[in-house]
Amino acid sequence: MIGIFDSGIGGLSVFREIRKVLPEESYAYFSDNAHCPYGEKSKEYIIERAREITRFLIGKGADIIVVACNTATAAAIAALREEFPIRFIGMEPAVKPAAQSTRTGVVGVLATAGTLKATKYIDTRAKWAQGVRIVEHVGQGFVEIVEKGMTEGTETDEIVKASLKPLLDEGADRIVLGCTHYPFLTGSIRKTAGLLYPERDIEVIDPAPAVARHLLEVMEEEGLVRKDGFRMELHSSGDSRQLEETYRKLL
């Protein structure tokens, strides 16, 4: 069984891609929405949450876990790998493909404060950003609106614009989504970018398809692919309505 967790429903944007490459597996998804958002929480706090959720998912039968949260990956995946004897697949902002394809030479990264200050992100950035300029912004309020199901509309567009415009004003033509909640705002991000800079060829980059391919490779290597029929269990630490509704929309 594949365990997947996030601070909320963001990990469903990763599950959506995983299911395309592993359509016949059993899944257990955990939304830690009683403790969401993780973005501003301490590393120690996130490690403790990640441990508890990992124990829960292993108890449900998970034999591989996708940390479908950039903030939790940055804070906790190293600790999880040390403590638990199973494989963990994490998220990484897609700085590499963005740096390779930018035409303006400026890459914009949207992520949480926790991800942007983590050593893991700073190392990725240093490794791939040679010759291009990377500009960053926290997606202020993005996680909160996605958790409420507000993925479109005037209010959403205004919230998106406030964090996106500074990156575009710097010249960015690649926008890396460094938080798994943000892909649910791709429509608004594209629309806002098109209105602000209609002449620029702006691309929004989500790492989820690459993470899904990596998971498939690891599962094949480890003999974990079962193909015994699709199943999904949804769990959450708080109100599960938004999780269930978003999940239904994905199917």
Ligand code: DGL
């Ligand atoms: N979905 C998250 C991430 O990828 C966490 C957002 C949050 O809880 O602040 O970073």
